Amino acid sequence: MPTTRVASVDDAPAVTALLRANREAFAPWEPMRDDPWFTLDTQRTILQTSLEAHAQGTMVPLVILDGDEVIGRLNINGITRGALQSAVLGYWVSPSHQGRGFATMAVADAVAIAFRELDLHRLQAETLLHNTASQQVLLRNGFRPYGVAPSYLKIAGSWQDHVLFHLLATD
Numbered sequence: 001m002p003t004t005r006v007a008s009v010d011d012a013p014a015v016t017a018l019l020r021a022n023r024e025a026f027a028p029w030e031p032m033r034d035d036p037w038f039t040l041d042t043q044r045t046i047l048q049t050s051l052e053a054h055a056q057g058t059m060v061p062l063v064i065l066d067g068d069e070v071i072g073r074l075n076i077n078g079i080t081r082g083a084l085q086s087a088v089l090g091y092w093v094s095p096s097h098q099g100r101g102f103a104t105m106a107v108a109d110a111v112a113i114a115f116r117e118l119d120l121h122r123l124q125a126e127t128l129l130h131n132t133a134s135q136q137v138l139l140r141n142g143f144r145p146y147g148v149a150p151s152y153l154k155i156a157g158s159w160q161d162h163v164l165f166h167l168l169a170t171d
């Protein structure tokens, strides 16, 4: 059963509540977020912008669900066509629902969307070196690590090395 659906602007209150409640828990895994990030207006705008990008075919913004309840987010970002045919996954799950397989199932949904609906050739994701939970999620979905990118993303205020993972449609 799918655990995701395309996000809507109406999800903004639930997403904002989760980001606010878990601000400290997510901080080590995220870029630095200032106070406006945690407002309903900002999250509504982000969803609106994401849905416009979805309509243009450059991303797929999903919510992760437990039944009808929104418990996380997953984006298929940066859909690139031409010779690359690739996209990048980013996701989070509320700590109240972690360790129950939701991210693993959501990434499986994203893989199906990417290869069956979008007809992409490749998916990429990257994790901090010590983000074992996220690495497990990717490995369980067939992703393979193919290198370490030094100083790749500015997370929690500092440029940090990341493990690069990919999955090919032919895998």
Ligand SMILES: CC(C)(COP(=O)(O)OP(=O)(O)OC[C@H]1O[C@@H](n2cnc3c(N)ncnc32)[C@H](O)[C@@H]1OP(=O)(O)O)[C@@H](O)C(=O)NCCC(=O)NCCS
Pocket (backbone or CB within 6 Å): 026, 029, 091, 092, 093, 094, 097, 098, 099, 100, 101, 102, 103, 104, 105, 126, 127, 128, 131, 132, 133, 134, 136, 137
């Ligand atoms: C990464 C994240 C999305 C995983 O979500 P989740 O729903 O808990 O994931 P799942 O339950 O599908 O799988 C997590 C796996 O990691 C394991 N795990 C969790 N924490 C772990 C740790 N500290 N060390 C080793 N394994 C760990 C779990 O046991 C589980 O594996 P198992 O089912 O074999 O036991 C969630 O922890 C999260 O939102 N973290 C903060 C944001 C983030 O890191 N996003 C990803 C950026 S790359």
